[in-house]
Amino acid sequence: MIHPTLRKKQRISYYVLLALILLTAITSIGLGYSPISYDRLMPAILGEGTFKEEFILFSIRLPRILITLLAGMALALSGAILQSVTRNDLADPGIIGINSGAGVAISVFFLFVPVEAGAFAYLLPIVAFAGALLTAVLIYIFSYSRSTGLQPIRLVLVGIGFSMALSGVMIVLISSAEPEKVDFIANWLAGSIWGADWPFIVAIVPWLLVLIPFTLYKANRMNVLSLSDPVAIGIGVSLEKERLVLLLAAVALAASAVSVTGGIAxxxxxxxxxxxxxxxxxxxxxxxxxxxxxxxxxxxxxxxxxxxxxxxxxxxxxxxxxxxxxxxxxxxxxx
Structure with a gap:
């Protein structure tokens, strides 16, 4: 049973965070290379602003704010899952190489696979997931030992090694790419929010609508996984099955986020x-x-x-x- 004091603290934290998000979003809308006066925000939202105000608000600022919020949520949840599954407080999809794996897949797809512009935004999360999943599987294999199981420190070290190696692969891709395509990969490496448009929001939302409720549903299982292996097995949890399912969820969340924001750790x-x-x-x-x-x-x-x-x-x-x-x-x- 959860103590009522913790529930109360959780609710208060909800309200504080929602207020911070709203305040930051309003600030973000008003600031920029083409600022919007705050007293003009409400008329612009209601469709009574000038063409310039409405264009900046609905075509530039709002999509960027929404995609940034969604990507941050996905990365945070992915990190929480990885920390629970690996019992390692240092785990993060950017640090242990999952984001880099997604980035290499996206770069190869962007450079060498011809695709229609309309389908590009919707294919990116799938391509990123494939690259991130392959990387996660390799990291898991190299970090796992039959005698001791999954070793948390080895996981971080192997993940950092994969991250550096895959970043090197992206540099090689940049050196062999056409000049007009180099900017895309460079922006991805820097973590630029490049997918700030409505089609990218439509592409990422379904992933979050499925994976966030699924992860919250698995919260009790994650509590058990945070314990030692003998305790989890004694309770009746199938360790490898639960780890695999949650690892897939973490990879999918990270891949959907970095497919539109770039490499953010x-x-x-x-x-x-x-x-x-x-x-x-x-x-x-x-x-x-x-x-x-x-x-x-x-x-x-x-x-x-x-x-x-x-x-x-x-x-x-x-x-x-x-x-x-x-x-x-x-x-x-x-x-």
Missing amino acids: FIGLMAPHIAKAIVGPRHQLFLPLAILIGGWLLLLADTIGRNLLEPSGIPAGIMAALIGAPYFIYLLLRK
Whole structure:
């Protein structure tokens, strides 16, 4: 039974996070290379603004805000799943190479597979999932030992090795690509929110509508998986089956996110830790908070980054790394 105090703290945290997301979104709408006056936001939303105001709002700012929120939520949930399945607080889809695997698949697809422009946005998450899944399987194989099972520290080290190797593959692809296609891969590597358009939102939403409820449904199983193997087996949990299913969910969430945002790390690392610090380690409590925290963190990183240097700004992936890398080092030293 969950203590009522924790439930109350969870509800208060919901309201605070929703307020932060709304405040950051409103701030993000008004700021930028072509700013919109805040007193003109409501007329523009109601369709009573000028053509320029409505174009900036509905064709540029709102799609970017929504895609950033959705991607941050997906990355946070993916990180939470990976940390539970591997029992490793340092696990993150960006750090352990899953994002890089998706990036290589997307780059190969973009460079060498002819596809109609209308289908491009909808095929990207599928291609990213295939690349991320192959990478995750290889990392799992190299991290697993028959005698000791899945070793958390080895998982991080193997994942970092795969991440570096796959980033090198992307550099090779850049060197052999046509000049007009180099910008796409470079932006992906930097974590630029490049898929900020309505078709990309339509492409990513179905993945989240299926995977977020599924993961919340599996919260009790994830509580058990966080215990030792003998305890989980004694309770009657099929370890390998549950790990495989949840790993597939984590890979799919990460792939759907990075297919539209590029290589963004540390969101999946920080959000679950912050949520656990607020309401504790029970998955029923911290997973919903981690989802909101992940969306807010990426939205905040993108809002700050794109307004620091005009007109291009600093990619959200770099801003997230500036915040997350010191936190990762702190966790590594503490653990």
